[in-house]
Amino acid sequence: MKLKNTLIACLAALSSSLIHAAPTFVFTAIPDQDETRLKERFAKVSSYLEEQLDTEVRFVPVKSYAAAITSFRNNQVQLAWFGGLSGVKARLLVPGAQAIAQDVEDPNFKSYFIAHESTGLISQPDASSKTLPSDVQGKTFTFGSKGSTSGRLMPEFFLRKQFDQAPDDIFSRVGFSGNHSRTIALVETGAYQLGAVNYKVWDSAVAAGKVDTSKVNVIGETPGYPDYQWTVRGDLDSQFGEGFTAKVKQALLNMQDEELLASFPRKGFIPATNADFDPILKVGKQVGLID
Structure with a gap:
């Protein structure tokens, strides 16, 4: 009986400690x-x-x-x-x-628009321009995630504002990479000619030597948001x-x-x-x- 009471007391104490943890x-x-x-x-x-x-x-x-x-x-x-x-x-x-x-x-965040060297656009004199060259039209383009602010929402908003068209009408093909690191990789390899990317991810990747800027570089940026x-x-x-x-x-x-x-x-x-x-x-x- 004494053992039983001790066991019950221990279980009660354990139960109490779990409840109040x-x-x-x-x-x-x-x-x-x-x-x-x-x-x-x-x-x-x-x-x-x-x-x-x-x-x-x-x-x-x-x-x-x-x-x-x-x-x-x-x-x-x-x-x-x-x-x-x-x-x-x-x-x-x-x-x-x-x-x-x-x-x-x-x-006051911003997004970069990046391009593959095959487009001939990466030597643009003003990469901080808030407008994109008209030559981007008809090329392939990738956003980041469909739910990304810097990789989709704000780049799309400014594209619509500049060209008065939806991305599907501006570009020959539009994709979604899933994240900023992958956007950079896809444009660097030429899988997409253009892309939109979080400026901090880009700057960090470049500083770490992870981007070949002779193959992909910034050609413009959005206003702040x-x-x-x-x-x-x-x-x-x-x-x-x-x-x-x-x-x-x-x-x-x-x-x-x-x-x-x-x-x-x-x-x-x-x-x-x-x-x-x-x-x-x-x-x-x-x-x-x-x-």
Whole structure:
């Protein structure tokens, strides 16, 4: 009888500890680069957040932009590193969701238009031009992911604005590479003659010696627009305790380790609000990517 009572007490204690155990804080990120790069980047972020938040933190990779949004909507993740468009879409699906932090450069982000050397366009004198040469018409073109702000939404918006036509009418063939790293590779090999790419991914790849700029180079860029941001679910405090949302935000704003920031690459984070991304909401509706 004594053994039985002891066993019951142990089980009760174990049950109580499981009930009151702190939940794991899970986050994800849009797969805008190759998987190896993403894992390196966010493993560091996970360790940093775990230390700052004093709770277990886990990074969960996803295969697509849509999967990142779905995971956020279903509460499989509570924090996400979204692009402008994916963040807007996710917040529309989760009541109370908030954009809380962005990089100092994210309010004025941009995309590059790149070309293969066979087009004869990579020797254009002004690669920072906000308009593209008319010679791009009739060539093949690849965006990044269908849900990417810098790899699809904003490049398409500015293409439509300049040529007053849809991409399918401007180019002989239009594709979607899936991410920025692959866009660069496809244009460098000549599989596509032209492409649109996140300027930070391009600049980092060039600086690392991963791009042969004699074969592919920048021929123009978009005007600035708001893009990447950290977004949290609206029920974060009810899941992890009062004040947890503010604690997560402060941890991100306090991120100062140069090695950690370089993995993004970012210079540091500043506060963000949902209203900062109203231009993306507006353009998304105009292009037909948001209902």
